Amino acid sequence: MSISPHYFYRIASPSYASMPRRRWLEAEDERNRTTRLKLFMELLEPYIAEGATVLDIGCGAGYLAKAASSKAGKVFAIDISPGVIECAKILNPSANIQYVHSSTTGWQTVPDGSINLAYSVAVIQHVRSQVIHYLFDILSKKLKPGGQAYLIVQIEGDGWRKEEEWVRDQSLMGRLRWKYALNFFPRTEQYFRDLCSSVGLDYCSVKPASEFLSSKYDDVYVQNFLHVGKS
Numbered sequence: 001m002s003i004s005p006h007y008f009y010r011i012a013s014p015s016y017a018s019m020p021r022r023r024w025l026e027a028e029d030e031r032n033r034t035t036r037l038k039l040f041m042e043l044l045e046p047y048i049a050e051g052a053t054v055l056d057i058g059c060g061a062g063y064l065a066k067a068a069s070s071k072a073g074k075v076f077a078i079d080i081s082p083g084v085i086e087c088a089k090i091l092n093p094s095a096n097i098q099y100v101h102s103s104t105t106g107w108q109t110v111p112d113g114s115i116n117l118a119y120s121v122a123v124i125q126h127v128r129s130q131v132i133h134y135l136f137d138i139l140s141k142k143l144k145p146g147g148q149a150y151l152i153v154q155i156e157g158d159g160w161r162k163e164e165e166w167v168r169d170q171s172l173m174g175r176l177r178w179k180y181a182l183n184f185f186p187r188t189e190q191y192f193r194d195l196c197s198s199v200g201l202d203y204c205s206v207k208p209a210s211e212f213l214s215s216k217y218d219d220v221y222v223q224n225f226l227h228v229g230k231s
Helices: 014-018 021-047 063-068 082-091 129-142 163-168 172-180 189-199
Strands: 053-057 074-079 097-101 115-120 143-153 202-208 224-229
Touching (some): 021 115, 063 074, 082 097, 129 189
Parallel strands (some): 053 115, 115 143
16 A cells, blocks of 8 residues: 555655655545545535435545545445555444445445445546446446436546547557556547446536635546436
């Protein structure tokens, strides 16, 4: 966990450079905890009914799941990394959070038609189209009728390379980045409309996340807030 670029890394703040290792890890833990609590309060809390059953897709170290557990009755927190799931259990435990590995058997622990609200932050814009389709298909199965999902995505227009551009790049660096890097893929609003239609979800809206956030305290501020539902 301490060497993962997604959670704890010195370049997150210039002030970390001079800190002993233990101190900057503690500082980065606090930064993650604080920013995820603010994201919960400003993006998600208005939509979570008291006691709701919630699904966190790509929960990472569990900071946002822990914040959501303060209002939700049950939080299913899913991630692709077994290691980070074990870290989440230690860093952000709660009696009403169930941390689950996103294997086929893991997803089966989330009952179909059981979720009032699902959310995902810092996942959709980093994965390939086939994975997004898979996740939206799961959303369609897990959401209750009337259930809602709120997802951070990146809409085209900010100069990011599209997925198909990465596929065409056959240079050594391009192939290495495609295979190993944490890439960032923008997509169109129509892409999400068509995707929702194909899996039985209702497309509702996509808006700049900056409309919901008080300040640019997280990269989410320059991304987009996608709302979909289940009839």
